[in-house]
Amino acid sequence: MPAVASRGSRRRTISEINMVPFIDVMLVLLIIFMVTAPLITTGVIDLPTVGKAKQRPEHVIEVVVVGDEALKMRLDGKDTDPVNLKSLAARVKQAQAGDANTPVVISADKAVKYESVVKVMDTLQRSGVQRVGLSVKSGGA
Template structure:
């Protein structure tokens, strides 16, 4: 009688781990593609406005002051500011220029004024055909 060898009741267990090799291969290929294409991408250049320095202040300057209450005031040659409405701004500036279209117009505003009010004043002046419109800046912080 042949001897029956009883093997233990060992079952084959499935290995429950993920094969990471294909994942690593795909990542390395993507890394190489990005490294090759990165120098070929052109970066956009933004031209920011600069602040020019005048040698001397012009003798005749019209200043539009936007106050913290967002009301407009017109100051001619450093005099007393006169209140004006946005609808009358272009006519009042042209009247203050007295026919000289090269008279500069400077818009100055407080730090707390919303920027849209400054842009609205600048837009009204430029639509009226006033050539030299600028913004007043304070040097330093």
């Protein structure tokens, strides 16, 4: 029932909002959120680690991106002639000699733009090379 103010013989209602129930509800919600916040577990991301390979495969094709964005190929640790991006896929397919499981590793200098490495990886994957990976330096050095 609304509050009534009487002044003389006329009665009129007071048109003010009662804030007490609103504040009570807000305090209850605040307490509920404070209690449940520590119980919410964050998602765990399983990141890959480096250095768990048992041994290096016998036949590896390595594509090296040099500081000036030139490309070189290494077959089993032996340097070959420089190669450009357009003929890279054909040279890698030729080096694989029909074995699609031969791994291709991309190595790049720290100063090389990330875009150059992605272009090399994209070129190899578009040409159908199955196993393309990135070479990393393990350890703190």
